[in-house]
Amino acid sequence: MGGLKKRRKDCGYSQETFAAAAGVDRTTVGRWERGETEPQPPLRPKLAKLLGLDMAGLGALLSPQAVTQEAEGHLDNLTSDSGDDMIRRDFLRVLAIAGAFPALPAHEILDETADSRAMNDHLWSVYRLTRSKRSVFPIVRDQITALTDELKDGRDTIGLCSAAGDLFQLAGELAFDENRYTDAAASYTLAASASREAKQYDLWACALTRHAYVSLYERQYEDAIGVLIAAERVAKRGDGRLATRHWVAAVQAQAYAGMKNFDACERAMDEAEEVLHLAADSVNGGWLRFNASRLAEERGARYVELGRLDLAEAALQRALRQAELGRGQSYRRRGAVLADLAVLGAKRRDLDEVMTYAHEALDLARRSGSGYVARKLRTLRVELRPVATDARAAELEAKLAELAA
The missing domain is CATH 1.10.260.40 (lambda repressor-like DNA-binding domains)
Incomplete structure (x- = not known):
């Protein structure tokens, strides 16, 4: 041992x-x-x-x-596949020499690149809709291998690097949802490298923002801010019609909330709310999914972290109403809002409020298989400790422990 x-x-x-x-x-x-x-x-x-x-x-x-x-x-705890490591290494090797190949003129871009982008869009759609995120990974891995083979031929380097920057972000999301943070960070790093090679600034900024989440979930808030400042600078070089810079600001707000910096968090959330002024069709459906439907949820979660409970309740209840009206809320996102409301009840030592929200959040976590909702519920376990002797709290703790296992 x-x-x-x-x-x-x-x-x-x-x-x-x-x-x-x-x-x-x-x-x-x-x-x-x-x-x-x-x-x-x-x-x-x-x-x-x-x-x-x-x-x-x-x-x-x-x-x-x-x-x-x-x-x-711990053979059952293996989280990374040596084959996946080989794929990443092969891609990095090819990317290192990709600059030696001239990209084709824009009017000669290969059909294969367009096909890759269409496949990526399809995979993001499957990822959002499927209850078992893990089931998407073999297809993503095969697509990465195909892109690497295309790069080896030196054809349309820029277009293929752009497609790879998109695809590695999806691979990172799959790993992150399973709490495989090291694998997620490796995928996001590759996504950033490929996006930079393609000079796709919005794609690059999103890869950096996702990388910051690894530090956020390990409570390394200052590390996250460092990455997010870089993401902010890159996003400013991107397309102002996209929501990229506003998403970066929303994630900065999460880091500042973790640091208990209320004023900086508020400024970042105000910047995030500028997404409301974008055109309705400005948000990409794959690697960039931040839009106005998430604002109430994001602000409510930040207020919970900051201990501003009254502000948190108003925002989270607004997010829940939006979910009930069907405005863009998946099992995963609704489960996250319910988990935050349960945490809010626990902070108030209101077990009735906890029970109202926690059991549905648990059910949605199981049905969606989402590590994201499970992480939210892990916070609830900590908040329940002061009332652990209550029979209802003990029963809920047992169910939460079962989910964690």
């Missing part, structure tokens, strides 16, 4: 309770224990305190070591 994992267990922590105490995602702790990543320096003093160690002792536990899946008995 790895040193960090053994110490954690000796101190009486499950992986989930240790993650909650450290302020990170459970999957992050798993990666530390498997030696895939190491905690960032700002987190280490807190981890040392939790484990009853000095900094030197913690450093000894975190030293790189070969930890095989067989020794850990």
